[in-house]
Amino acid sequence: MTQTASDISSSAREAICDALNQCVAETAVTTMLAQNFHWNVTGMAFGPLHELFQTIYEDHFTGQDDLAERVKALQGHAEGTLEGMLKRSKVEEHDGHADAATMIAALVKAQETLSATLAGAGELAAEHGDAVTEDLCIERCRTHDKFAWLLRAHIE
Numbered sequence: 001m002t003q004t005a006s007d008i009s010s011s012a013r014e015a016i017c018d019a020l021n022q023c024v025a026e027t028a029v030t031t032m033l034a035q036n037f038h039w040n041v042t043g044m045a046f047g048p049l050h051e052l053f054q055t056i057y058e059d060h061f062t063g064q065d066d067l068a069e070r071v072k073a074l075q076g077h078a079e080g081t082l083e084g085m086l087k088r089s090k091v092e093e094h095d096g097h098a099d100a101a102t103m104i105a106a107l108v109k110a111q112e113t114l115s116a117t118l119a120g121a122g123e124l125a126a127e128h129g130d131a132v133t134e135d136l137c138i139e140r141c142r143t144h145d146k147f148a149w150l151l152r153a154h155i156e
């Protein structure tokens with residue numbers, strides 16, 4: 001049976017919120033990574049890459065909001081500081097000084113890291129009967145897998 005937010009125990013909600021805050025942090029760092037590359041990419045593929053990177057950061061901006069608002073629905077605290085996000089995130093920042101292929105490779109790695117983090121958060125939610133969070137994590141995972149493919153196809 002699907003449990004709604006109010007059915008889930010407070011200790012389970014706390015664990016799920018912690019996993020979701022990890023997802024928020026990594027989505028936010030990847031948002032900035034994509035916008036950074038949107039600004040600084042150069043070369044003959046400037047136009048399409050500038051646009052693809054924008055598509056990514058716009059998606060991620062909405063995605064991080066959906067994840068953080070699920071934390072709030074579960075009565076947790078959505079961690080909204082850049083410092084806290086950077087501490088948690090397994091996705092690392094980049095200074096933006098790189099050729100296009102290096103930028104793409106960094107974004108592929110970020111998408112793969114995010115997919116793995118979201119898959120883990122989804123499994124944790126499922127263990128606690130929280131199918132709503134599980135569904136959100138699976139949906140976000142599907143999006144990151146797709147972006148990983150769209151990016152990877154440039155450099156294979």
Ligand SMILES: [Fe+2]
Nearest residue numbers: 038039050054
């Ligand atoms: Fe722009």
